[in-house]
Amino acid sequence: MSRVAVVTGGTRGIGAAISVALKNAGYAVAANYAGNDEKANAFNGATGIPVFKWDVSDYASCGEGIAKVEAELGSIDVLVNNAGITRDAMFHKMTPQQWHEVVNTNLTGLFNMTHQVWGGMRDRSYGRIVNISSINGQKGQMGQANYSAAKAGDLGFTKALAQEGAAKNITVNAICPGYIGTEMVLAVPEKVLNERIIPQIPVGRLGEPEEVARCVVFLVSDDAGFITGSTLSANGGQLFV
Numbered sequence: 722m723s724r725v726a727v728v729t730g731g732t733r734g735i736g737a738a739i740s741v742a743l744k745n746a747g748y749a750v751a752a753n754y755a756g757n758d759e760k761a762n763a764f765n766g767a768t769g770i771p772v773f774k775w776d777v778s779d780y781a782s783c784g785e786g787i788a789k790v791e792a793e794l795g796s797i798d799v800l801v802n803n804a805g806i807t808r809d810a811m812f813h814k815m816t817p818q819q820w821h822e823v824v825n826t827n828l829t830g831l832f833n834m835t836h837q838v839w840g841g842m843r844d845r846s847y848g849r850i851v852n853i854s855s856i857n858g859q860k861g862q863m864g865q866a867n868y869s870a871a872k873a874g875d876l877g878f879t880k881a882l883a884q885e886g887a888a889k890n891i892t893v894n895a896i897c898p899g900y901i902g903t904e905m906v907l908a909v910p911e912k913v914l915n916e917r918i919i920p921q922i923p924v925g926r927l928g929e930p931e932e933v934a935r936c937v938v939f940l941v942s943d944d945a946g947f948i949t950g951s952t953l954s955a956n957g958g959q960l961f962v
């Protein structure tokens with residue numbers, strides 16, 4: 722029987738590529754999303770991957786969502802915490818709402834989701850968790866104090882949980898993508914992309930969502946059973962950590 726994987730924010734951008742790569746690798750995949758029904762339904766139509774709407778920043782909704790996935794596909798073996806948002810502002814202009822929305826989705830969302838599947842993974846002595854952090858959580862980024870803090874928090878969460886899961890054959894790893902060509906990044910004005918962002922990337926281009934997805938497929942595979950608590954950077958040589 723296929724292993725079951727849940728990908729949060731799995732209907733577009735990096736998450737969509739992860740969902741498709743896991744399906745192609747033989748997993749039964751559930752793709753979660755927040756509210757963009759049009760994109761989610763188009764993704765479902767194109768890939769046949771079932772889509773499930775809930776908000777990862779809401780603990781109770783995560784519980785209900787996971788219960789639906791398990792009723793449809795079975796117990797969850799793999800969780801990819803990919804859903805994320807930005808609410809950028811220089812710190813002196815950042816509102817409490819911008820801070821809380823980003824922290825609640827990008828950091829507390831990992832607690833909300835992982836807490837729902839952790840007990841089952843412990844009971845079955847098997848689990849694979851991959852958290853999608855960011856290069857900006859590693860180095861900090863001006864205009865993103867909220868996002869950088871949340872994404873750095875994801876790395877601490879990963880390392881702590883890896884130690885707790887190790888005896889139960891649950892691995893927990895993080896991936897830190899650099900700039901990847903998704904709507905989140907392509908929303909940046911073309912001039913800024915071409916004149917300021919891409920010149921900072923040694924390989925001279927944005928990454929592809931599929932390049933992050935292939936890292937996930939490796940980290941959740943049996944071949945990666947000895948890798949836990951690690952951070953895999955995929956950033957075109959921009960930052961060597």
Ligand code: NDP
Pocket residue numbers: 729730731732733734735736753754755756757758760775776777778803804805806826853854855856897898899900901902903904905906
């Ligand atoms: P996109 O904006 O393209 O897609 C975001 C996805 O997350 C969508 O499916 C969206 O659902 C979902 N989502 C957002 N908020 C919630 C929520 N509260 N509950 C459930 N689902 C939610 O993002 P990217 O593909 O660019 O980014 C994916 C991850 O990678 C994020 O964590 C991001 O921070 C990280 N990252 C991205 C980089 C990049 O260059 N793009 C670089 C480094 C890290 P819906 O469609 O319904 O809105």
